[in-house]
Amino acid sequence: MSETPPTTPLLQATGLVKRYGSVTALGGADLDLYPGEILAVIGDNGAGKSSLIKCLSGAVVPDAGEIRIDGHPVRLDTPPAARAAGIETVHQSLAVAPSLDIAANIFLGREIRRPGVLGRVFRSLDHGRMREEARRHLDSLGVMTIQNPGQAVETLSGGQRQAVAVARAAAFGSRVVIMDEPTAALGVRESRAVLDLILRVRDRGLPVIVISHNMPHVFEIADRIHIQRLGRRVACVTPDQYSMTEVVAVMTGAMAIDDPPAVPGPPAAAAGG
Structure with a gap:
């Protein structure tokens, strides 16, 4: 109802x-x-x-x-x-970093650091977790054309790049x-x-x-x-x-x-x- x-x-x-x-x-x-x-x-x-x-x-x-x-x-x-x-915005220019991989683009500006002293002091990034989370966000939106979150964005088609930008917005846009x-x-x-x-x-x-x-x-x-x-x-x-x-x-x-x-x-x- x-x-x-x-x-x-x-x-x-x-x-x-x-x-x-x-x-x-x-x-x-x-x-x-x-x-x-x-x-x-x-x-x-x-x-x-x-x-x-x-x-x-x-x-x-x-x-x-x-x-x-x-x-x-x-x-x-x-x-x-x-x-x-x-409020998250997907601009026409997409604002993706082509040389970075899909996971890095989804978490661009919101990178996940490794736990403990490596993350706190040395600011080391947890690439494995970001790729796992990126895969989860893509799956939740039914994006099946992207199989590897570690793939560089510059290798993607225009539609796939749009999907990455949308997944980033949907992941962090709460309203x-x-x-x-x-x-x-x-x-x-x-x-x-x-x-x-x-x-x-x-x-x-x-x-x-x-x-x-x-x-x-x-x-x-x-x-x-x-x-x-x-x-x-x-x-x-x-x-x-x-x-x-x-x-x-x-x-x-x-x-x-x-x-x-x-x-x-x-x-x-x-x-x-």
């Missing part, structure tokens, strides 16, 4: 403003992410998607506005502050995972694998924000679609409310839905048990 969907967003941004000189990247942007959902953020070039996500990931500090987690105001003024709040254009440079088969990976992250209980230009992918996996235009949210819809053509028309300004924007509550299917 489905549980009653929560009414308080897990992550909420209200009235975010970010200016770069005379250019306004965000002009009062809002965002609501509920537990157990995939929220797609779409918008044309210059819509403010990147600035919005940078504010949520701690890479940029907004000039005005508020960010809340579980209804409590938070200050995400650095990426470590966002990570400490449980939210943000993914920026996760299938942008991938072929059909690898895109399919990454979409399945995103669904598995959501099914493990982590809500996901996905920034994407790929409308078929958005309509396939998103529970709700946040439409960004000219630095603000103009609507938030569900895929069963509007067609792909209508959503693109709203995104480009050719069609208006309503004013103020429609913001449906959390989807019962995603929030339910």
